[in-house]
Amino acid sequence: MDVAALNALGFEDFVAIFGNVVEKCPLIAAAVWSRRPFDNFPALEAAFSEFIDALPNSGKEGILRCHPDLAGRDLQSGTLTPESREEQARAGLDALNSAEASLISQLNQDYKRRFEFPFVICAKMNDKATILRQLLERVGKDHAEERECGIEEVKKICHLRLQALMLHKL
């Protein structure tokens, strides 16, 4: 999609295309549409980041809480969004042995008990080993630091999803 095509989108088409670049948060794409016209792809991406950064902490934690567990119930039951399914599969999370699956499940539970939001990481920029290492490391961080870390991962996921859509749609 070129920038002219992007800026010509009405809000319904824009939300249909970009509504899940932040997982299950079409509200964000719908708000970002107010910022058009976009000069280029980085300006579009910056509008998403700026909207996220302006949210109160509860809103940032709300974004994290809209994400599925990695290698969790939604992966097993086939209820992931198509984007998440592809990303988790790419990182090898759909092919864990039972020891790995039970370790990651335990760590996810510990993490959620501590922070009250799920562990979010850009799976496409990682693999099974680095995801486990990050999970072990991040579960020990403090609350505010870890909220920001999760939000930075949301932005990386958003970057890759936006890039794929700009390359392949329209």
Next chain:
Amino acid sequence: MDVAALNALGFEDFVAIFGNVVEKCPLIAAAVWSRRPFDNFPALEAAFSEFIDALPNSGKEGILRCHPDLAGRDLQSGTLTPESREEQARAGLDALNSAEASLISQLNQDYKRRFEFPFVICAKMNDKATILRQLLERVGKDHAEERECGIEEVKKICHLRLQALMLHKL
């Protein structure tokens, strides 16, 4: 559901239950969970309203843009959320004659062209006649006034959806 049961919900269950009290905006329920414990039902409802009021104007317009047209494409194609389908049916919008359908469709288009968000009204507190009257009247308002008017309707919808869930779930 009583307040003790409400306050005992983890975020996953909370979002599964309340994720659509603001249409297609589970982010808001996920953020509101941070505000627990809730003293009572009005406190829960107030937490939703306060989150919405604290959003920038683009975020408020984003909420409106996550709503379907009344008697629009989603009603005809069966892709409304269950809550919206029931509300639109209750107001008689699933049984318009062709003159009514084409009038409301034209007014929705005019409204969206003018305001860049869709006409939102609490269908359950209205019927076909009052919805048409409101649409005719509100399409002439100014932009900021109409954004606030739409958001007040979102809060009425939220109130009724929360009330139904508190009465019937758990």
